[in-house]
Amino acid sequence: MSGMPTIQLREVAAWVGIVLVLLAAWLFVHNDFYLRLMMIGAAYMVATIPFGLLIGHMGYLAMGQAAFFGLGAYVVGNLTTLRFEENYWLALLAVILVNAAVAYALSFPLFRLRGYHFAIGTLGVGQLAYLTFKSWDWFTGGTFGVSGIPTPAIGEYEFGDNSRLFLLGAVFLLISAFTSWWLARGHVGLALRAIRQDEDLAAARGLDVLFYKRLIFVYAAVFAGIAGGLYAPMQISFDPSTFTVWSSFQFVIYVIIGGSGTLVGPALGVIFVTVLQQAVQDFGKWNQIVFGLLIVLCVLFFRGGLWGALQLLWQAVSRRPRHG
Amino acid sequence: MTAILQVRDVSKRFGGVEAVKGVSFEVERGALVGLIGPNGAGKTTMVNIISAHQTSTSGEILLDGKPIQNYPTFKVAREGVSRTYQQNRLFLEDTVGENIRTGLVWSGGAHRPNLTYPGAQGTENQRLEALLALFGLKAYSDVMPNELGHLVRRRVEIAQALALAPKLLLLDEPFAGFSREEAEELIAILRECQRGGLTILLIEHNMEVVMNICEYLYVMHHGALLASGKPADIQTNEQVVSVYLGASL
Numbered sequence: 235m236s237g238m239p240t241i242q243l244r245e246v247a248a249w250v251g252i253v254l255v256l257l258a259a260w261l262f263v264h265n266d267f268y269l270r271l272m273m274i275g276a277a278y279m280v281a282t283i284p285f286g287l288l289i290g291h292m293g294y295l296a297m298g299q300a301a302f303f304g305l306g307a308y309v310v311g312n313l314t315t316l317r318f319e320e321n322y323w324l325a326l327l328a329v330i331l332v333n334a335a336v337a338y339a340l341s342f343p344l345f346r347l348r349g350y351h352f353a354i355g356t357l358g359v360g361q362l363a364y365l366t367f368k369s370w371d372w373f374t375g376g377t378f379g380v381s382g383i384p385t386p387a388i389g390e391y392e393f394g395d396n397s398r399l400f401l402l403g404a405v406f407l408l409i410s411a412f413t414s415w416w417l418a419r420g421h422v423g424l425a426l427r428a429i430r431q432d433e434d435l436a437a438a439r440g441l442d443v444l445f446y447k448r449l450i451f452v453y454a455a456v457f458a459g460i461a462g463g464l465y466a467p468m469q470i471s472f473d474p475s476t477f478t479v480w481s482s483f484q485f486v487i488y489v490i491i492g493g494s495g496t497l498v499g500p501a502l503g504v505i506f507v508t509v510l511q512q513a514v515q516d517f518g519k520w521n522q523i524v525f526g527l528l529i530v531l532c533v534l535f536f537r538g539g540l541w542g543a544l545q546l547l548w549q550a551v552s553r554r555p556r557h558g
Numbered sequence: 559m560t561a562i563l564q565v566r567d568v569s570k571r572f573g574g575v576e577a578v579k580g581v582s583f584e585v586e587r588g589a590l591v592g593l594i595g596p597n598g599a600g601k602t603t604m605v606n607i608i609s610a611h612q613t614s615t616s617g618e619i620l621l622d623g624k625p626i627q628n629y630p631t632f633k634v635a636r637e638g639v640s641r642t643y644q645q646n647r648l649f650l651e652d653t654v655g656e657n658i659r660t661g662l663v664w665s666g667g668a669h670r671p672n673l674t675y676p677g678a679q680g681t682e683n684q685r686l687e688a689l690l691a692l693f694g695l696k697a698y699s700d701v702m703p704n705e706l707g708h709l710v711r712r713r714v715e716i717a718q719a720l721a722l723a724p725k726l727l728l729l730d731e732p733f734a735g736f737s738r739e740e741a742e743e744l745i746a747i748l749r750e751c752q753r754g755g756l757t758i759l760l761i762e763h764n765m766e767v768v769m770n771i772c773e774y775l776y777v778m779h780h781g782a783l784l785a786s787g788k789p790a791d792i793q794t795n796e797q798v799v800s801v802y803l804g805a806s807l
Contacts, residue, residue, distance in 0.1 A: 421663065428660060431649045437631035438609060438641060440664035440722055444630070 238420040252411070256404040260397065269396035273468055275508045276403030280410045281461035282488045282500040284454040287414055289486065290494030291423065292450055293430030295353040298360025299485040302333055302455040304367055304477030306462025309333075311380035311472070312373055322386040326463045333459030337452040345447050348433075360482040367474040379473025383466045399468050406464055407501075410457050415497055417453070426450065458485075491532050493539025502540050506532075561620075562587040562726055562757050563608070568617030568627075570603055570781075577603045579781040580617070585726070590748065590758045592772035592789075594765075596802050599778040601761045602644060605728045608759075609641045610634040621726070636665055638725035642715050642732060644761075648703040654714050655699035658689055661721025670723055675754025678723045685721065692747060693717045708735055713744070726757045733764045745771055765803065769793065777802065 263269055281303055289295050306329045312318065313325035320328075340359060347355045367374045374380070385394045386402060393402045417423060425446045428436040437443045466472065484507070492503025510528060514521040536543040563585040570578040578600045585591045593601050606612040608619055610631040619627040626634050640661070648657050662682050670678065677689035690696045693713040703711055712732060719727060729748075733741050745767065748758060762768050768775065769789045777785040777798050785795050792798055 424660075424663070427651065428649055431651055432647060434611060434631070435643075435647045435649070436660070436664070438611070438635055439661045439718065440632050440635040441660075442630075442632045 249412070253408065256408070260401050260404060264397075266396055269400055271508055271512070273396050273400040273403050274465070275504050276400060276407045277461045277464045277468060278485075278488070278504045278508075279461075279501045280403065280406045280464060281454075281458040282485055282504050283407075283410050283414045283497060284450075284457040285485050286489045286492075286494060286497065286500035287418060287426060288450050288454045289489055290496065290499070291418060291426040291430065292447065294447065294451075295356075295486065296451075296454075296482075297353050297357040297479070297486065298363065298482050299356075299454070299458050300477045300479070300481035301360045301363030302337065302458035303462040303465070303481070303485075304363060304474070305329075305333055305336060306459030307466040307472060307477070308367060308374045308380070308462075309459070310463040310466040311375070311383060315383050316375055316380050317372065322384060322467065326460065329459040329463040330456050333455045334452050337455030338448065341448045341451050344451070345444060357479065357482070360479050364474055364478050367477055374474065377473060379471050380466070381471030383469070386467055393467070396468075399464075403464055403468075406460060410460075411497065411501070413453075417450075418497060422446065422449070487529060489539075491529065491536075491539055493541030496539070496541050499539045499541040502544075506540055560587055561585060562622060563759070564618075564620040564623075565604070565608070566618040566620065568604070568607060568614045568619065570600075570607060570612065571615045577781050578607065578614070581778070581781075581783050582617075583776045583783060583786065585757060585759055586774075587725075588752065588755060588757055589773050590752055590760065590771055592760050592762060592768045592775040593778065594762065594768055594775060594792075594802070595778035595784070598780075600781040601778055602730055603781075604778070605641060605730055605759070605761060608634075609639055609728055632664070635722055635724075638670065638722075639728065640719040640722045640724035640726070641728035642712075642719050642730055644730045644734075646708070646711050646715055648711065648715060648718070650703050653700050653702055654695055654706070655686065655690070657703065657714055658695075658718050658721050659686055661718050662686060665722040670725060670755075673723055673725070673755040675720070675751040675756050677717075677720055678754060685723075689717045689721060692750070709740055712736075716744075716747075720751065720756075724756070726759065727751070728759050728761075730761045731763060732760070733762055733767050736764075738766075741767055 259272060263272065281299065285299055309329045309332050310322065310325045313320040313328055314322055344352060344355050368377055385392050387393065393399050425436070425441055428441060429443055429446060433443050488503035488507055489500045491506055492501065493499025510525060514524045517524045561584040565581060565583050567580050567582050568578055569576065569580050581604060593604065595601055603612065607614045610629055614627055617627070618625055621637055621639060626637060629637065649660065662685055676692040677685045680688065690699055693716065695710070695713060695717060698706060698710060703714065706714070716729070716732060732744065736744065741764065748771070752758060760768070760772060772789055775787065775789055775792045776783060777792060779801050784801065785792060785798050787795070793803065
């Protein structure tokens, strides 16, 4: 528990591996449909990995994360298209500031709550945000939403197609994953684990519990906003129906299905749910029922999520006696 | 001697119930003071208020002359007030060593040169080693709390509380379930810490222990302070014998 642990070789290898996988995906996947799924998936991972710190590591089940995702998308939409014609990167910077400020302000009433009450409080925030997105025409375009977000560009290099937008998403995914990893492995991670276990005891041992709760809540909200800001130019148009309470549940599902309390789990959850949603399309009007059923089965049989199941499988395989 | 802790006219109301009624008392620096009384007397509520786990409805708590009643829990802990709980509380997903280290890490590097009990001085690792040795926990450093018996878990909890290098330690029934031999071992540890400058406020129902180790006693009954004095005086106080000690001695 003392200080920041030294970086292990296998951790460096894991990061190199992740970068190579993303690079390979960008270089070798040319199918536009797959690229689109990957690009949207990357944006959702940007939000979900930090969100995993909040609900998995810290144990605070937030049910309104789509509010911050939507806020990010609308700040970009408003500043670049709807009311102003600002530069995309400037808008993304504004997303960071606006989301941080809103999350910080909300943290005051929300962190007077714990457990189920916190979950219900955030659910209320999610619903309130959805209704605001629907009715505040000046900011969001109301039910018509926003369309035609300009293509982000760095100099002459435009992120104008799915492949390049995936690259943009992948870069932010790396930033989101790396910062989450860095936070989880040091004093912050220990503080979060203690808060999840017994926050009164942690406070009695000198931990400024409220500071860490606010830090992670704001951190997760900022990355949810960045994810929304990335999501905006990936769509021809978007409207409030993307940021409903159901969308907030989806973030929770990603973390629980993938494996809460881990960093890989939430990313795995996004991949699994995205693939599953496509796979059940063949069931026509029954697809949502089949989707729900599969989610229930997953939770039932893989309590530690998919990542937990993979780890168990790996342990079983590596323990098997070798013949030969 | 000067008072390290001053409790002035503290009350605590839960709805219509007044759990603590205008209680005032002082704890001298370096003393081992007992807070006794029947169940429901308000002793644990008093400790909860001093350690800022609960806020008082009115009154003042002074630590070294400084009012701390409006401080959050972590700040009271960093100011030098540490505590244990009636029901043993540890971080169950962390090993014994990690549990004790939490106090070292989060106490903000508290440095109190006048404290010399084991674990109060030195580097983080030296302090951890000293606490493990003091409580006979070296063999359990990498063991999870769930694998330990009541006695060892209680020791881990006190070691964790001492890892903050506190000036004042609040112990809530630390001897519950202990045999005489086990109690004597813990008494020896507490005495060693006291010699090293630690002040202890002890809530305890084991009257043999209380009468033997405490230098001064406060008796609470129905949320109010019923009596105070040296153990010999308390034992002969008719009111105390009538409401509490009659059953205990």
